[in-house]
Amino acid sequence: MVKLLINGAERELDVAEDTPLLWALRDELGLTGTKFGCGMSLCGACTVHVDGVATRSCVTAVGDVAGSDVTTIEAVSGKAAEAVQTAWEKLDVVQCGYCQSGQVMSAVALLSENPKPSDQDIDAAMSGNVCRCGTYVRIRAAIHEAAKLMEA
Amino acid sequence: MLARHLDNDSPQLLGSDVFGRPMKAAAELPASRRQFLKASAAGAGLVIGFTLAGGNKLAALAAAAEGGFAPNAFVRVAPDGTVTVLIKHIEFGQGTFTGLATLVAEEMDADWAQVRAEHAPADASLYNNLHWGPVQGTGGSSSIANSYEQLRRAGAAARALLVQAAAEAWGVPAGEITVAKGVLSHDGSGRRSGFGAFVQAAARLETPVEVALKPAADFTLIGKEAPRLDSRAKSRGEALYTLDKSLPGMLTALIARPPVFGATLVSFDDSAARAVKGVTDVVAVPQGVAVLGRGFWAAKQGRDALQITWDESTGETRGSDQIMAEYKRLAEKPGDIARQDGDAETALAGAAKVLEADYEFPFLAHAPMEPLDCVVQLGEGVADIWAGSQIPTVDQGAAAALLGLEPQQVRIHTMFAGGSFGRRATPNADMVSEAVNVAKAIGGRAPVKLVWTREDDIQGGRYRPMYFHRLRAGLDEQGRLVAWQHRIVGQSIVRDTPFAGMIQNGIDPTSVEGANTLPYHVPNITVDLHTTDVGVPVLWWRSVGSTHTAYSTEVFIDELAEAAGKDPVDFRLELLGEHPRHAGVLKLAAEKAGWDEAPAAGRTRGIAVHESFHTFVAEAAEISLAEDGSFKVEKVVCAVDCGLAVNPDQVKAQMEGGIAYGLGAVLHNALTLDGGRVEQSNFHDYQPLRMNEMPEVEVHIMPSDEPPTGVGEPGVPPIGAAVANAVYKATGRRIRRLPFDLHDFSAA
Ligand code: FES
Ligand code: FES
Numbered sequence: 001m002v003k004l005l006i007n008g009a010e011r012e013l014d015v016a017e018d019t020p021l022l023w024a025l026r027d028e029l030g031l032t033g034t035k036f037g038c039g040m041s042l043c044g045a046c047t048v049h050v051d052g053v054a055t056r057s058c059v060t061a062v063g064d065v066a067g068s069d070v071t072t073i074e075a076v077s078g079k080a081a082e083a084v085q086t087a088w089e090k091l092d093v094v095q096c097g098y099c100q101s102g103q104v105m106s107a108v109a110l111l112s113e114n115p116k117p118s119d120q121d122i123d124a125a126m127s128g129n130v131c132r133c134g135t136y137v138r139i140r141a142a143i144h145e146a147a148k149l150m151e152a
Numbered sequence: 153m154l155a156r157h158l159d160n161d162s163p164q165l166l167g168s169d170v171f172g173r174p175m176k177a178a179a180e181l182p183a184s185r186r187q188f189l190k191a192s193a194a195g196a197g198l199v200i201g202f203t204l205a206g207g208n209k210l211a212a213l214a215a216a217a218e219g220g221f222a223p224n225a226f227v228r229v230a231p232d233g234t235v236t237v238l239i240k241h242i243e244f245g246q247g248t249f250t251g252l253a254t255l256v257a258e259e260m261d262a263d264w265a266q267v268r269a270e271h272a273p274a275d276a277s278l279y280n281n282l283h284w285g286p287v288q289g290t291g292g293s294s295s296i297a298n299s300y301e302q303l304r305r306a307g308a309a310a311r312a313l314l315v316q317a318a319a320e321a322w323g324v325p326a327g328e329i330t331v332a333k334g335v336l337s338h339d340g341s342g343r344r345s346g347f348g349a350f351v352q353a354a355a356r357l358e359t360p361v362e363v364a365l366k367p368a369a370d371f372t373l374i375g376k377e378a379p380r381l382d383s384r385a386k387s388r389g390e391a392l393y394t395l396d397k398s399l400p401g402m403l404t405a406l407i408a409r410p411p412v413f414g415a416t417l418v419s420f421d422d423s424a425a426r427a428v429k430g431v432t433d434v435v436a437v438p439q440g441v442a443v444l445g446r447g448f449w450a451a452k453q454g455r456d457a458l459q460i461t462w463d464e465s466t467g468e469t470r471g472s473d474q475i476m477a478e479y480k481r482l483a484e485k486p487g488d489i490a491r492q493d494g495d496a497e498t499a500l501a502g503a504a505k506v507l508e509a510d511y512e513f514p515f516l517a518h519a520p521m522e523p524l525d526c527v528v529q530l531g532e533g534v535a536d537i538w539a540g541s542q543i544p545t546v547d548q549g550a551a552a553a554l555l556g557l558e559p560q561q562v563r564i565h566t567m568f569a570g571g572s573f574g575r576r577a578t579p580n581a582d583m584v585s586e587a588v589n590v591a592k593a594i595g596g597r598a599p600v601k602l603v604w605t606r607e608d609d610i611q612g613g614r615y616r617p618m619y620f621h622r623l624r625a626g627l628d629e630q631g632r633l634v635a636w637q638h639r640i641v642g643q644s645i646v647r648d649t650p651f652a653g654m655i656q657n658g659i660d661p662t663s664v665e666g667a668n669t670l671p672y673h674v675p676n677i678t679v680d681l682h683t684t685d686v687g688v689p690v691l692w693w694r695s696v697g698s699t700h701t702a703y704s705t706e707v708f709i710d711e712l713a714e715a716a717g718k719d720p721v722d723f724r725l726e727l728l729g730e731h732p733r734h735a736g737v738l739k740l741a742a743e744k745a746g747w748d749e750a751p752a753a754g755r756t757r758g759i760a761v762h763e764s765f766h767t768f769v770a771e772a773a774e775i776s777l778a779e780d781g782s783f784k785v786e787k788v789v790c791a792v793d794c795g796l797a798v799n800p801d802q803v804k805a806q807m808e809g810g811i812a813y814g815l816g817a818v819l820h821n822a823l824t825l826d827g828g829r830v831e832q833s834n835f836h837d838y839q840p841l842r843m844n845e846m847p848e849v850e851v852h853i854m855p856s857d858e859p860p861t862g863v864g865e866p867g868v869p870p871i872g873a874a875v876a877n878a879v880y881k882a883t884g885r886r887i888r889r890l891p892f893d894l895h896d897f898s899a900a
Contacts, residue, residue, distance in 0.1 A: 097391050104387060130521070132520055132573070135808070140843070
């Protein structure tokens with residue numbers, strides 16, 4: 001039994017401690033917004049927040065986040081999240097959309113830390129999130145747009 | 153087999169649509185409809201009756217059951233006025249939900265806010281791709297082009313019936329009723345109403361045979377950038393993909409596949425695999441050994457624990473270098489002729505200057521963001537399949553054949569797909585066939601979700617083929633191009649598949665497209681082809697033949713321009729007299745890129761133009777070269793002529809995405825074999841383009857009244873050559889072997 005705090009609720013799971021958080025979220029809790037792209041911390045599709053920090057859930061064992069606050073795309077909220085999702089829609093960032101939960105989670109983490117990121121900051125924070133559809137131009141523009149929305 | 157009857161069909165079994173909204177199942181249709189389905193399943197004659205005559209009824213009855221109205225197979229209007237467009241093509245990023253719904257909404261004069269989209273079921277009699285004949289499927293950048301008139305007619309028919317119903321209810325002539333933004337109005341009487349009020353009356357009217365379509369000048373949605381219908385769901389993790397599908401009691405399956413293509417299974421020891429907690433079954437299937445478990449992690453650990461003996465003697469055990477060496481040998485001899493104008497050999501012999509260049513292209517994996525997956529549930533006389541089905545007719549046929557069912561008994565629920573780039577359009581329906589085989593192997597006891605890992609995806613074949621190109625061209629004393637010889641060596645994509653009929657006179661058009669259609673005016677041209685035998689499964693990859701032909705022709709023409717002492721844009725334009733649309737985008741891209749002015753210090757530019765799928769694209773790339781020999785593509789200016797742009801913002805998005813996809817491949821990607829074993833496995837050694845490498849992109853759309861053509865693929869082909877030509881300017885080196893990562897520019 002592993003006890004986790006997911007999206008503000010205590011959850012008890014009958015899984016081994018070394019089960020990746022990604023599969024606990026998806027297969028045990030039905031939280032399918034978090035995606036699987038590589039399983040090796042190479043693509044960012046599985047990004048969640050652990051105590052507010054963007055974390056690749058595919059290489060994070062549930063046992064290691066037992067005392068932490070885990071937030072997924074289903075529950076991400078607050079000023080940065082609102083700004084990011086508004087900007088994403090306004091600029092029609094998405095294509096297939098499969099990487100976008102991870103992109104949004106990484107962008108929210110970035111803006112929560114750094115509300116006015118430069119292009120270099122965006123490169124540094126977002127280069128771990130692959131988008132095979134190549135929506136990078138719009139992701140960059142939407143992060144700048146979200147920064148503006150947060151100022152307003 | 154799991155005994156499940158249509159009459160027991162419950163809505164939960166169908167679950168929700170791709171936006172997570174609950175779906176209505178057959179159980180909610182009138183009883184007569186259920187009996188009809190049963191009867192259809194029982195006899196082939198009735199099945200034909202069902203598909204030909206009953207198809208519209210299916211939509212109509214479904215709509216009627218909800219108190220709505222379905223004038224045809226593409227449109228449903230609900231009592232609340234919501235207009236749902238049934239999309240016969242898969243939405244995998246290219247924006248087809250938005251684009252096709254725009255066509256219907258335009259002719260209905262619907263308000264965009266009331267428009268919804270959902271995937272149509274698999275039924276080729278209703279939803280075939282009009283460019284492909286009797287097959288439902290997505291590809292060749294054809295979705296908008298083949299639907300353009302069909303869906304506008306569907307929208308116009310719906311509008312006409314709503315207008316007629318309103319006219320009868322209000323007692324006014326139909327011709328006096330106007331419709332705008334989802335509101336029907338009659339000026340004389342001051343009456344106004346939304347669509348919802350008339351759905352029941354409209355449902356009782358006969359569908360009009362003739363409907364008039366709007367002149368382009370009256371368009372309010374086409375050409376006007378309607379926002380994507382899936383943006384919100386996809387920005388919030390709510391959009392549903394196959395991987396997200398869950399059914400009660402469902403098991404997850406992973407398959408261990410042979411280590412070299414074509415190897416066969418000898419034996420396996422599953423004792424360790426079965427000892428993994430959560431593993432329920434280990435079964436042999438034609439594609440390998442499947443491990444099933446409760447959830448992905450159990451199945452994955454179980455598969456890791458399998459001990460398997462393979463017979464590799466039947467497999468392809470050559471390495472990429474060996475295969476390329478054979479291709480080079482083949483290129484010494486003439487191949488099958490794909491195009492012959494004049495006499496290139498004689499003209500070359502008499503040319504003042506002859507240039508020759510060889511180009512090498514590696515295998516490429518598609519690596520869509522969502523690895524392949526498929527959910528299957530078997531019932532009695534019926535199978536339900538959830539998949540990112542790119543060619544539902546093929547997927548349905550393959551599943552039916554494996555299950556001994558009629559195709560109509562296989563219900564395909566098309567999900568959003570996390571990209572495809574061609575990978576989900578397999579002639580043998582690989583992911584569906586595998587999943588069905590696994591479900592069969594456990595006797596249909598439980599629904600099965602087959603998942604490929606990224607390693608399975610990178611190593612699983614169906615690659616863009618390796619190619620070798622040899623080009624020779626001659627210039628006369630005045631620097632005019634007088635001869636062009638282009639030889640291509642590589643595997644055929646369609647040979648030995650249901651698409652083999654595309655091969656004519658030994659030429660697979662997908663091997664030579666873009667080369668045999670060279671737009672430049674040259675009096676003597678030969679294009680020939682050697683089709684090779686290699687045991688590596690291959691497939692179309694975003695823009696297909698143009699992935700390599702655009703590169704070799706557009707890098708070579710640049711070289712010829714230089715040899716002729718001409719500017720690369722001027723040289724091309726002089727040869728494009730018969731191809732004004734190529735010339736148009738080339739001029740536009742050059743102008744917007746500031747081609748006539750020198751780039752900033754430390755920057756160089758290259759340009760390329762190419763037509764694919766009847767869309768014309770020119771791209772000018774500007775790069776900067778660093779001291780250490782690394783270079784960055786800083787900016788790409790793109791000009792596209794796709795006829796009328798139904799949604800200009802989405803045209804831009806596809807150009808941006810195509811540039812990113814093509815650029816990632818030419819910079820980094822090669823799928824290589826050593827002794828038949830694939831050497832790459834995941835995104836660390838098959839590097840996708842990342843944010844820090846993405847250039848700024850500027851897209852200019854050529855104004856046009858021509859009918860719309862596709863944009864999903866045509867953004868890809870020019871980028872590699874444009875970058876190569878810029879790299880040449882910076883380094884003096886012509887890159888003829890891809891990817892660029894193979895080359896060290898630090899000495900440049
Ligand atoms: S799935 Fe976790 S980083 Fe790719
Ligand atoms: S939107 Fe398709 S992978 Fe990013």
